[in-house]
Amino acid sequence: MSNTVRYDDQTPRLFFLAALIWAVVGMLVGVLIAAMLFLPGLNLAPFLTFGRLRPLHTNAVIFAFIGNIIFGGTYHSMQRLLKTRLFSDALTKIHFWGWQLLIAAAAVCLVTGITQGKEYAELPWVLDIVIAVLWVIFAVNFFGTIAIRREKHLYVAIWFYLASIVAVAILHIGNSMALPYSLLGSYSAYAGVKDALMQWWYGHNAVAFFLTTPFLGLMYYYLPKAAERPVFSYKLSIMHFWSLVFVYIWAGPHHLHYSAVPEWASTLGMLFSLILWMPSWGGMVNGLLTLRGAWNKLRDEPVLKFMVVAVTYYGMSTFEGPMMSIKSVNAVSHFTDWTIGHVHAGALGWNAFLSFGILYWIIPRLWKTELFSKKLAEVHFWIGTVGLILYQVSMWVAGITQWAMWRAFEPDGRLVYPDFIETVIKIVPLYWVRLVGAILFFAGLLVMVYNVIRTLKSAPANFKEEPEVHAPPLTDDLAAPGATTAPNTYDHAFYRVQHVLRHGFHRYIEGNVVLLTVLTALALAVGSLVEAIPMFLDPSNVKTIASVHPYSPLELLGRDIYIREGCYNCHSQLVRPFRHETERYGEYSKAGEYVYDHPFQWGSKRTGPDLHRVGQKYPSLWHVRHMKDPRSTTPGSVMPRYPHLLSSHLDTSLLQSKMRTMKKLGVPYSEGEIETALSSLEKQSQQIAAEVEAQQGPRGLAGREIIALTAYLQRLGTDIKWRRPAVQTAAVPEPAAQAPAAQTPAASAPAPHAGPAPAAITSAR
Amino acid sequence: MAEYEDKILHDIDGIKEYDNPLPGWLMAIWWGSLLFSALYIAFYALSFGEPTMEAEYRSAAEKDLAALQAHFDAHPIVAPTPAELLSGAKNPEVLSAGAARFAKTCASCHGQQAQGLIGPNLTDERWIHGGSVEQIFHSIVKGWPAKGMPPWGRAIPQKEIAALVSYVRSLQGTNPPNAKPAEGEPFKAEALPE
Numbered sequence: 001m002s003n004t005v006r007y008d009d010q011t012p013r014l015f016f017l018a019a020l021i022w023a024v025v026g027m028l029v030g031v032l033i034a035a036m037l038f039l040p041g042l043n044l045a046p047f048l049t050f051g052r053l054r055p056l057h058t059n060a061v062i063f064a065f066i067g068n069i070i071f072g073g074t075y076h077s078m079q080r081l082l083k084t085r086l087f088s089d090a091l092t093k094i095h096f097w098g099w100q101l102l103i104a105a106a107a108v109c110l111v112t113g114i115t116q117g118k119e120y121a122e123l124p125w126v127l128d129i130v131i132a133v134l135w136v137i138f139a140v141n142f143f144g145t146i147a148i149r150r151e152k153h154l155y156v157a158i159w160f161y162l163a164s165i166v167a168v169a170i171l172h173i174g175n176s177m178a179l180p181y182s183l184l185g186s187y188s189a190y191a192g193v194k195d196a197l198m199q200w201w202y203g204h205n206a207v208a209f210f211l212t213t214p215f216l217g218l219m220y221y222y223l224p225k226a227a228e229r230p231v232f233s234y235k236l237s238i239m240h241f242w243s244l245v246f247v248y249i250w251a252g253p254h255h256l257h258y259s260a261v262p263e264w265a266s267t268l269g270m271l272f273s274l275i276l277w278m279p280s281w282g283g284m285v286n287g288l289l290t291l292r293g294a295w296n297k298l299r300d301e302p303v304l305k306f307m308v309v310a311v312t313y314y315g316m317s318t319f320e321g322p323m324m325s326i327k328s329v330n331a332v333s334h335f336t337d338w339t340i341g342h343v344h345a346g347a348l349g350w351n352a353f354l355s356f357g358i359l360y361w362i363i364p365r366l367w368k369t370e371l372f373s374k375k376l377a378e379v380h381f382w383i384g385t386v387g388l389i390l391y392q393v394s395m396w397v398a399g400i401t402q403w404a405m406w407r408a409f410e411p412d413g414r415l416v417y418p419d420f421i422e423t424v425i426k427i428v429p430l431y432w433v434r435l436v437g438a439i440l441f442f443a444g445l446l447v448m449v450y451n452v453i454r455t456l457k458s459a460p461a462n463f464k465e466e467p468e469v470h471a472p473p474l475t476d477d478l479a480a481p482g483a484t485t486a487p488n489t490y491d492h493a494f495y496r497v498q499h500v501l502r503h504g505f506h507r508y509i510e511g512n513v514v515l516l517t518v519l520t521a522l523a524l525a526v527g528s529l530v531e532a533i534p535m536f537l538d539p540s541n542v543k544t545i546a547s548v549h550p551y552s553p554l555e556l557l558g559r560d561i562y563i564r565e566g567c568y569n570c571h572s573q574l575v576r577p578f579r580h581e582t583e584r585y586g587e588y589s590k591a592g593e594y595v596y597d598h599p600f601q602w603g604s605k606r607t608g609p610d611l612h613r614v615g616q617k618y619p620s621l622w623h624v625r626h627m628k629d630p631r632s633t634t635p636g637s638v639m640p641r642y643p644h645l646l647s648s649h650l651d652t653s654l655l656q657s658k659m660r661t662m663k664k665l666g667v668p669y670s671e672g673e674i675e676t677a678l679s680s681l682e683k684q685s686q687q688i689a690a691e692v693e694a695q696q697g698p699r700g701l702a703g704r705e706i707i708a709l710t711a712y713l714q715r716l717g718t719d720i721k722w723r724r725p726a727v728q729t730a731a732v733p734e735p736a737a738q739a740p741a742a743q744t745p746a747a748s749a750p751a752p753h754a755g756p757a758p759a760a761i762t763s764a765r
Numbered sequence: 766m767a768e769y770e771d772k773i774l775h776d777i778d779g780i781k782e783y784d785n786p787l788p789g790w791l792m793a794i795w796w797g798s799l800l801f802s803a804l805y806i807a808f809y810a811l812s813f814g815e816p817t818m819e820a821e822y823r824s825a826a827e828k829d830l831a832a833l834q835a836h837f838d839a840h841p842i843v844a845p846t847p848a849e850l851l852s853g854a855k856n857p858e859v860l861s862a863g864a865a866r867f868a869k870t871c872a873s874c875h876g877q878q879a880q881g882l883i884g885p886n887l888t889d890e891r892w893i894h895g896g897s898v899e900q901i902f903h904s905i906v907k908g909w910p911a912k913g914m915p916p917w918g919r920a921i922p923q924k925e926i927a928a929l930v931s932y933v934r935s936l937q938g939t940n941p942p943n944a945k946p947a948e949g950e951p952f953k954a955e956a957l958p959e
Contacts, residue, residue: 080778081777081778083778151777153775153777155775155777155778155780156782221780224780224781225779225780230771230773230780230781230782230783231780231781231782231783232769232783232785233782233783233784233785233786233787234774234775234782234783234784234785235784235785235786235787236785236787236788236791237782239787243795258818263817263818267805267806267809271801271802271805271806272802274798274801274802275795275798275799275802277794277795277798278791278792278794278795278798279795281791281794282791285788285791289785410922411836412833412836412837412922413829413833413836413919414919414920414921414922415919415920418919418920418921419869419870419920577818577819577821577822578822578825579822579825579826579829582822582826583919588822616910617915618883618913618915619874619883619884619912619913621883621913622873622874622883622913625882625883632873633873633874633883634873635869635872635873695883695913696881696882696945696946697883725826725830727830727833727834727837728834728837
C-alpha cells in the first residue's frame with residue numbers, strides 16, 4: 001500500500017456549485033411566494049399557485065441547496081479528517097447526478113400537483129424510494145470511506161455526519177410509509193392523529209438531522225479551519241453530541257400542542273424541547289469560544305463574519321425553539337407567522353449564512369485561486385444581515401398581531417374580529433416588510449454568485465489536479481501496545497481494558513465505528529419508540545367515535561384535489577380547545593374524527609381560517625363562487641383563484657383503486673360500496689350540482705372538480721353533532737312566519753334567561 | 766476567558782482540540798431543565814396542577830359563559846321595536862352605518878346592491894322567511910343555518926344589526942341590475958314613518 005493518498009476534490013466542487021444554483025432557484029421561489037401572500041394576482045396559473053410553489057420552495061432550499069452543501073462539505077472534510085480518498089468514485093458520481101435529477105423530478109411533480117400532502121415529505125412514493133436509494137449510496141460511500149481511513153480516531157465532525165446519516169434514513173423511511181394506488185399516487189399508511197405524530201417526529205427531526213447535526217459537523221471542520229484556532233472543548237463536543245442525538249428525537253410533538261394528539265405526547269415534546277436547550281447551545285458555545293483570540297480577524301474576514309452570525313443565529317433559534325415549545329407560549333405562536341419567522345431565523349441565519357461562509361472559504365481553495373472580491377463578500381454579508389433582521393422582526397410582529405386579533409373578545413362575548421379576513425388585511429404591511437427583507441437576502445445571494453463566477457474564471461488551468469498527501473495506512477491496532485495475541489489471562493485482559501480507559505472510554509468509541517454507529521442508533525431509537533409504541537398499541541390514545549364514517553367516493557376525490565392544490569399550506573384543519581377558537585370555528589377537534597384521514601391535513605399555518613368545521617357553514621354555491629374568485633365572496637382575500645376547478649372534469653379513473661387502497665389501510669369500505677362507487681359518486685355530484693343551480697349558481701357543474709371539492713369541504717367536521725355554548729341575552733319572541741309586523745307586539749321587556757329557549761335570542765352561532 | 770487552561774489534546778488535519786471543562790453556566794441550564802422536567806411531570810402526574818386540556822377548556826368556557834350571563838342578566842339586550850327599525854330607514858346616519866356593515870358582511874352572499882347572489886334578492890317584495898322588519902331582525906340574529914344563512918347575533922353588535930335592518934328596508938323596490946329572481950312569499954313592506 002502506498003503511503004500517500006489523493007483527495008477527490010472534483011466531487012465537492014460539483015456539489016458546492018449545484019448548491020449555489022439550487023439556492024438561487026429555491027430562494028427566488030421564496031421571494032415569489034412571499035409576494036403572493038398579499039398579491040394574489042401573482043398566482044398566474046394552476047401550476048404557479050402558492051399551494052404548489054410553497055412546497056417547491058421548502059424542498060428546493062432544504063433538500064437541494066442545503067442538501068448539496070451537506071454532501072459537498074461532508075465529502076470534502078471527511079477525506080481530510082480520515083486521510084483517505086472517498087470510498088468509491090462511481091458511487092460519488094451516482095450520488096451527485098442522482099440527487100440533482102431527483103430534485104429536478106421533484107420540482108416537476110410539485111408544480112403539477114403530484115404530492116403526498118405531508119409537509120417537507122411531499123414527494124411521491126417513487127421519488128421517496130429514489131431518495132432512500134441515494135441515501136443508502138451516500139451511507140455506503142461514507143462508511144466505506146471510514147473503513148479505509150488512515151486516521152484511527154474519528155473527529156467530532158464525523159460523529160455528527162454519522163448521526164445525521166443514520167437518523168435521516170430512519171426518519172425518511174418511517175414517515176414515508178404509504179400504500180400506492182398508481183405510479184405517482186399513494187396514501188399515507190398512517191391516519192389522523194398517528195399520521196400527525198409520525199409527520200412531526202419526521203418534520204422536527206428533519207430540522208434536527210438535516211439542518212442541524214450535519215451543519216454542526218461542518219461547523220466543527222470549517223470554523224476552526226477558517227479561524228485557525230483550536231476547538232474550545234473536546235469534553236463539550238462529547239457532552240453536546242450525545243445529549244443532542246438522544247434528546248432531539250423526542251421533541252417532535254411540540255408541533256402538536258393543544259391538538260387531538262394525546263397530552264402525554266405533547267408534554268414529552270415540550271419537556272424534551274426544554275432539555276434540548278443545553279445540547280443545542282453546546283454547539284454554539286464550542287463554536288463561539290473557538291474564536292477566542294481570533295476576534296480581531298473578524299474585522300476584515302467576511303468568511304468569519306458569516307460564520308459568527310450563523311453560530312449566533314443558531315444559538316438564538318435554539319433558544320427561541322425551546323421557548324416556543326412551552327405549551328402556553330405555543331398557544332400564542334402556533335399557526336401564526338411567528339413560526340415562519342422562527343424557521344427562517346434558523347434556515348437563513350444558521351444554514352444559509354454558514355453555507356455562505358463555507359463557500360467563500362472553500363471555493364478559492366478548491367479552485368486554487370483567490371476570492372475575486374472580499375468587498376463584494378462584505379456587501380453580501382451586510383445586505384444579507386439586514387434582510388434577515390427585517391424578515392425575522394416582521395414575522396414576529398405579524399405573529400403576535402394575528403394571535404392578539406384572533407383571540408380578542410368584546411365585553412359582551414363577541415369576537416372583536418369575527419371575520420378572519422380582518423386579521424389578514426392587518427398584517428399585509430408586515431408582509432411587505434418581509435418581502436423587502438427577502439429581496440435583500442436574495443440580492444446578497446446574487447452578489448455572491450457573481451463573485452463566485454469571477455473567482456472561478458481566475459482559476460489556474462491545473463486546478464483539477466488532485467492534492468496528494470502523505471498518509472501511511474493504519475497498522476493493525478490491538479488493544480495494547482505490543483500485544484500480538486489475544487489476552488490469555490484475566491490480568492492480561494484487565495490490563496488492556498485499563499489501556500483503553502487511560503485515554504477515556506470515549507476515545508475508544510471514536511476508534512470503533514461500529515460501536516459509535518450502534519450507540520447512535522440506540523440513542524435515536526429510545527425517544528422514537530417510547531413515543532410511537534403507545535400511540536400505535538394503546539387504542540385509548542385515539543378514542544373512536546361511532547358517528548364518524550369514511551368519505552364518500554366523491555368526497556374522497558375532492559380531498560385529493562384539496563391535497564393536490566396544497567390547501568394545507570394555508571389552512572389548518574384543527575380547532576384547538578380555546579374559547580376564541582371554538583367561538584370562531586366551532587367545537588374543538590377530536591382524535592376520533594380523523595381516523596380515515598390518510599394523510600392528515602392539519603396544516604401548521606393559518607394564512608386563511610381553519611377549515612375543520614367549515615362543513616355546512618356556507619351554501620354550496622358560496623364555495624363555487626369562492627373558488628372561482630375568492631375576492632367575490634371575501635373582499636380583501638389573498639387566496640389564489642381556482643377558476644379551472646369549474647371547468648376541469650373530475651378524473652374518476654382511479655377511484656376504485658383509491659378506495660381499495662384505503663380499504664387495505666383499514667378504512668371500512670365494503671366491496672359493494674367499491675363496486676357501486678362510480679354511480680354513487682355520480683349521484684352525489686348531481687345532487688350538489690342541482691343544489692348550486694337551485695341557488696341560482698352556474699349550471700352543469702356535475703362531474704366537475706369543483707363539485708368534488710365542495711362535497712369534501714361540506715363534509716368536513718360534520719360527523720359529530722355539536723353546538724356552540726349559548727347565553728341568553730334578551731327575550732325576543734320569534735315573529736310568527738309571515739305575520740305582519742303590526743300584529744306582533746314589540747317585545748322589548750327583558751325576561752329571565754330561564755325562559756323557553758326557542759323564544760330567546762341566544763349567543764348560539 | 767483566562768480561566769481556561771487551553772491544553773491541547775488532539776490534532777487532526779491541523780485542527781486542534783482543547784481539553785477545557787464544560788462551562789458551569791451551561792451545565793446549570795442542563796441540570797435546571799432536567800430538574801424542571803422532573804418537577805413538571807411529578808406535579809401533573811400527581812395531579813397537583815391543572816387537570817387535562819379538555820377539563821381546562823371546559824372550566825374556562827363555563828367561567829366565561831357565567832360571566833357573560835351575569836353581564837346580560839344585568840344589561841339585557843333590548844331589541845328595537847318595529848317603529849324604531851322603520852324610522853331608522855329614514856335616518857341617514859343609521860343608513861350609512863347599515864350600508865357599511867352590509868358591504869362588509871352581507872354583500873358577499875346577497876350582492877353589493879342586495880340583488881341576490883348566493884343568498885336571495887333583498888330588494889324585491891318576496892321573502893322566504895318573512896319581510897317585516899322584525900322578521901328580518903330575527904333572521905339576521907338567528908340565521909337560517911340549514912339554508913346557509915349564518916346566525917349573526919354574536920358576530921355583529923346589536924346596534925349594527927338594527928342599522929342593517931333599517932338599511933335593508935330602505936332598499937325595497939330599488940330594482941338593482943342583474944337581480945336574482947324573486948323567491949318566497951309576497952310581503953308588502955311596512956310603511957316608513959313620515
